[in-house]
Each structure stands twice: as structure tokens, then as C-alpha cells.
Amino acid sequence: MKITEKLALDAFKNDKESHIKLNQEICRTCRERFCIYACPANLYSLNERGEMVVEFAGCLECGTCMVACIYGSVQWNYPRGEYGVQYRYG
Amino acid sequence: MEKVDVIIVGGGLAGLSCAYELSDSGMTILVLERGDFSGSKNVTGGRLYLRPILKYLPEVWKGAPFERHVTKERITFMGKGNSTTFELYSDRFQEEPYPSYTLLRAKFDRWFSDLVSEKGVFVIPQKRVDDLIKEDGRVIGVRTGDEEIGADCIVAADGILSFLSEKAGLRSPFQPEQFAVGFKEIIQLDSRTIEDRFGLGEGEGAAQLFIGSLTRGRMGGGFLYTNRESLSLGLVIGIESLNHMEPREEVYRLLDEFKERPEIKNLIKGGEIVEYSAHLLAEGGIHYMPKLYTDGMLLVGDAAGLGLNMLVTVRGMEYAIVSGVLAGRTIKRAKERNDFSAASLSEYERLLNESFILQEMKSFQHVPSLLSNPRLFSKYPQLICDLFEKLMWVDEEPKGRIYQSKIEELKRQLFNWETFKDWLQFRKI
Ligand SMILES: Cc1cc2nc3c(=O)[nH]c(=O)nc-3n(C[C@H](O)[C@H](O)[C@H](O)COP(=O)(O)OP(=O)(O)OC[C@H]3O[C@@H](n4cnc5c(N)ncnc54)[C@H](O)[C@@H]3O)c2cc1C
Ligand code: SF4
Ligand code: SF4
Numbered sequence: 001m002k003i004t005e006k007l008a009l010d011a012f013k014n015d016k017e018s019h020i021k022l023n024q025e026i027c028r029t030c031r032e033r034f035c036i037y038a039c040p041a042n043l044y045s046l047n048e049r050g051e052m053v054v055e056f057a058g059c060l061e062c063g064t065c066m067v068a069c070i071y072g073s074v075q076w077n078y079p080r081g082e083y084g085v086q087y088r089y090g
Numbered sequence: 091m092e093k094v095d096v097i098i099v100g101g102g103l104a105g106l107s108c109a110y111e112l113s114d115s116g117m118t119i120l121v122l123e124r125g126d127f128s129g130s131k132n133v134t135g136g137r138l139y140l141r142p143i144l145k146y147l148p149e150v151w152k153g154a155p156f157e158r159h160v161t162k163e164r165i166t167f168m169g170k171g172n173s174t175t176f177e178l179y180s181d182r183f184q185e186e187p188y189p190s191y192t193l194l195r196a197k198f199d200r201w202f203s204d205l206v207s208e209k210g211v212f213v214i215p216q217k218r219v220d221d222l223i224k225e226d227g228r229v230i231g232v233r234t235g236d237e238e239i240g241a242d243c244i245v246a247a248d249g250i251l252s253f254l255s256e257k258a259g260l261r262s263p264f265q266p267e268q269f270a271v272g273f274k275e276i277i278q279l280d281s282r283t284i285e286d287r288f289g290l291g292e293g294e295g296a297a298q299l300f301i302g303s304l305t306r307g308r309m310g311g312g313f314l315y316t317n318r319e320s321l322s323l324g325l326v327i328g329i330e331s332l333n334h335m336e337p338r339e340e341v342y343r344l345l346d347e348f349k350e351r352p353e354i355k356n357l358i359k360g361g362e363i364v365e366y367s368a369h370l371l372a373e374g375g376i377h378y379m380p381k382l383y384t385d386g387m388l389l390v391g392d393a394a395g396l397g398l399n400m401l402v403t404v405r406g407m408e409y410a411i412v413s414g415v416l417a418g419r420t421i422k423r424a425k426e427r428n429d430f431s432a433a434s435l436s437e438y439e440r441l442l443n444e445s446f447i448l449q450e451m452k453s454f455q456h457v458p459s460l461l462s463n464p465r466l467f468s469k470y471p472q473l474i475c476d477l478f479e480k481l482m483w484v485d486e487e488p489k490g491r492i493y494q495s496k497i498e499e500l501k502r503q504l505f506n507w508e509t510f511k512d513w514l515q516f517r518k519i
Contacts (some may be wrong), residue, residue, distance in 0.1 A: 001343050006275070006366040012205050017283075034333050040273035040342045040368040060370035061131060063251045064271040068329050079123055081216035081234075086130045089276040089320070089365045090195030 004043045007058040015083040018056040019076065020065070026073035027052040038068035061085055091223075093240035094118040095234055096421060099219045099254055101128035102195075102409035104391025105247030106202045107147065112416025115211035117425060120241070121203070121211060124218040129199030132249075133272065133369035135313050135322065135404055139190045139298055142204035142408045142446055146415045149384050150205070155197045156243035158295025162288065163342060163504040166353065166403055168302035169475035173353050175298075175352075192295050192315040192322070195274070203388040219248070222257050228385035230477055243430045244387045247414065250370045251378075252393035260389060261380030267462075268378045270310060270399060272344060272417060273368035274324025275319075277361035284316050287357060299402050302471030304348045307464050308335050309373075309489075310396060311401060312348055314357070321358060323349070326404070328373055328461070335464075372397030375458040376451040381436040382442070390417045396447055398454055401461065408445045456518040465512060473503060 002049040043055040066076035101123030125131040163178040223231035231240035246254040288296040300312035309328035379395040391410030398405040420438040
């Protein structure tokens, strides 16, 4: 099963605004791209302009990206109450 | 600013246990939980060992929605293309109170929060606490959205990424070596199939841990727990080793590859994935524990850094529950003195030190550095599998000769300086 299909099984209530913000200036100089390898939901990718983007709508709220990015680019918060992933099993 | 006696931030196991302990104190207790209900944001492996917590909360667990009591323990060493499994059965696993149970947090925490609410605690869901309110250096309340609420004591039970303990200045910034990421699937199967496949009686459960090639040399392993009508199957990988281990691979793929192994494929055959989840867990052990209290505030559970990854067992839930109870006891005594200063709350640290939690964390203080040895996740599991395979393998050639040459090879691999140093390190546990 593809990772996108796995995420589609989870219940999400998405806020309008992302709870994860990246500092493009830092990302531009980053060579390791820790975030891409670390995110268990595969939400990080480079867009056509070569900028790092994160698809916050499928976020499992683990915080791995924030910890893995040692350059401090990932400004991360939990989604507001009411929003985000809602596990039914956990 | 409205004021209550105690605000507990986070309605997970640590927060709810603290609330339960305080529920008979006559104080007004408020639990603020960011999820739609307690458990809706929480992920564990998972298995709860009951015996360590019975002394602290004896009555609570009677009606708990446990999944299965574990009667079968398996450890699987995985090599490239082979694996060896050790299985433990013991009559003691059948004696009540059963030593451990599998559980699912969305169900379990929800049940616990209902129980705590019935005891008069206010558990308010969908409330994310954004900040602490301080006055002259002491914590006097919390901010949630545009509301402010005050309390004599704040309990940070906000889990592994405790932003509150950071805001209170009790911990240093988050570092990769302090954490592992766990991610897992819930795979639905009917209970008869589970019992037949794992050789279990009705209601019995199995716990299986995997070490070796599945993490491609990265610190970590796999786990499989049987629930009533599903399996919890996942991996745990240290973030530091994820960041640096070559060749690089997106971490989520490791679980897909693991599931393709015949050892797993046959266990999950016909099962339907119903959920995919991820969560961090503590990797650093006692060395990374934050300061546990300050004026007007205490840390409990994962927020307090209470957790142990011992490779074959992950411990965190018992620590969360018991630290919650001990924080509750501390707060009751502080209330009698009407003194919530750091000096008064320091009793909590004393209680933790006397409990099994810190004693265990001290006993296993060398484990994190041991686990940073990559040979533990590649060379040694491979050796175990190869040795066993060679013993069992029969070929065209006479067995004796191969046997001899393999023994020689094994000696070379085992009796060298590197292995000797590893052995010295393993002895520390
Ligand atoms: C993959 C994996 C496997 C594991 N396996 C095991 C196992 O088999 N056995 C074991 O004992 N332990 C295991 N653990 C560890 C165990 O799950 C944790 O130690 C335990 O859940 C800690 O409980 P807690 O109450 O401290 O934190 P949590 O359960 O994380 O609870 C924190 C709560 O706080 C809430 N919260 C957070 N921030 C805020 C905020 N700002 N405002 C309001 N609410 C907030 C969250 O929504 C959550 O409900 C495992 C962990 C993982 C990730
Ligand atoms: S988020 Fe961090 S790891 Fe990812 S590209 Fe930016 S700087 Fe690099
Ligand atoms: S929090 Fe976890 S799931 Fe969400 S983007 Fe970061 S790594 Fe991916």
C-alpha cells in the first residue's frame, strides 16, 4: 500500500493554516535534507522552484521533522485544539 | 483570571493518573487535552506491565479496556534473508494478575478519562495550552487561545515534546539523540485467526520484537503486538542514526520492506490496514532528564523524560502512570502546607527516586550508549541467524567439512578486538 493510501485511512480535521513553517533561507543552504528521510508520512519534498515544502494536511503530529532538522528551519507547533489527526486506535 | 487549584496539561496516562490521585482531595482539578478526546493523539507500541503500578493505583484497572494478556514472548533476530526467533512461554504468564497486557491508546485513555471525569475532575478536550503565565519567576497559570486560567500548581503532562517544560526553562532544546521515531500500522484480523496464527488461547496475546536487518543497521527495531481483533505492527528508529546512516532511505519505506519479509507477510496475511500512526519516544535515558519541578509546576511522564528503550522492551506507560500518582501525592502535601514553591514540590523528586522508575533508569543508564553501537543492529543479529542456519543446513557435501570451516569463520568474527570491546560494554548492563 502506498504511503498516501495509508494516510487516507486516518481521520484528519485540517486547519486552514499550517502548523509547520519552514525557513526557506535555511533550507536553501541545507545539503542533507534530513526532513525528507525522517518524516514517516513522506510529507516533505522539493517543489519545482527547488524550495522545501511540507504537506501539513497529512501530518501525524510526531514532531520528527523538527527534531531531525538540526539547522532549526522547522518551526513546529501542535495544531490548534479541534484540528489535526484523530487516532481511533493509537 | 479564573483560578482553580490544579491544572494538568495533557490528558494522557500521566495526566489522567495524576488527576485520579487528586480526585479525592477536595481540590478543583482541570485537565486540558488538545485532542478531541483523551487518547486521540496518543500512540504506543504497546504493552503495559501491570505489576509495577498495582501498588500505586490498585483498584483502577479492573474494568480497563485491555486488549490481550501476553502469554507468549518472542524475540526475532533478522539477518539478510534469514531470521531466528526465540520464544518464551511460562506458566507464570497465566497467573493473575497477569503480568502484562496489550492495549490501544485511543480506547484506553478515553476510558480512563471517563473514569476520572466520574470522580469529579474536569477533563476538557480540544484545548491546546499555548503558554505558561508567570509572575516573579513562578508559574501561576496557563494560556489557551485567548483565555487565561490560573492555578496553585500546573502539571505538565504534555508528552514527549513537552513545550511547556521548555517554556518553563526546565529542559534544554530538543536534540536528535534524545529521541526515536515510532510508526506503526493497525492491521485488522478476526480474533480466531490471531489466536490460531500465534498459537494462543482465547484472550491470550503475543508480543514479538525484531532486531537486525530490518532497520538496515540503524538503531532500533520492530514490534508486533496482538490486540483483540488487530495487530500493532511497527518500527522504532533512533533519529540520530536516521540522520547519519548511509545509504539513506526514507524511513517509512523500512516498514513496507519489513512487511514484505515472509516472516511477517504470513502473520498479517488477509489483514486490513485500518490506521497508520507515528510518535516520538525517549531514547536518551536518565542523562537527558529535565529538571522535574519549579515554583508552581511539576513534570510527569514523557514530559519529565521518564522512559527507557531497552531494545526488547520499551518502558514509558508505567512510568507515566506512577509519576502521575507521585505528583498527585506531592501536590496533596503541598496543599496541606499551602506551599507550592520549588522547595515544597521537591518532595516529588524524592518520591521518584525512591520508586522503581528512577531506580530502573539508573540501573540502565548505560543502555543508550550501548544502543548507539551499530553492530548490535547488523553484525550480531546476522551472526546468530547464520550460525543457526548453518547448523540446520544439509547440503550435497558432507556436513562435517562445511561445519569446520564455518566454525573457523565464526571464531574469526567473534574473537577479535572489536567484539571484545563490545562485550566489555554489554557487561555494564
Ligand atoms: C511506537 C511506540 C511504542 C511504545 N511502546 C511502549 C510499550 O510497549 N510500553 C510502554 O510502557 N511504553 C511504550 N511507549 C512509550 C509510551 O507510549 C509513553 O511513554 C507514554 O505514552 C507516555 O505517556 P504520557 O501520558 O506521559 O504522554 P502522552 O501519552 O503522549 O500524553 C500526552 C498528552 O498531552 C496532550 N498534549 C500535548 N501537548 C498539549 C498541549 N499543549 N495542550 C493540551 N494537551 C496537550 C496530548 O494530546 C496527549 O494526550 C511507546 C511509545 C511509542 C511512540
Ligand atoms: S527543513 Fe531542515 S533538513 Fe529539511 S531542507 Fe530545511 S534545513 Fe534541511
Ligand atoms: S510532524 Fe511527523 S508527520 Fe508531521 S511533517 Fe513532521 S515528521 Fe512528518
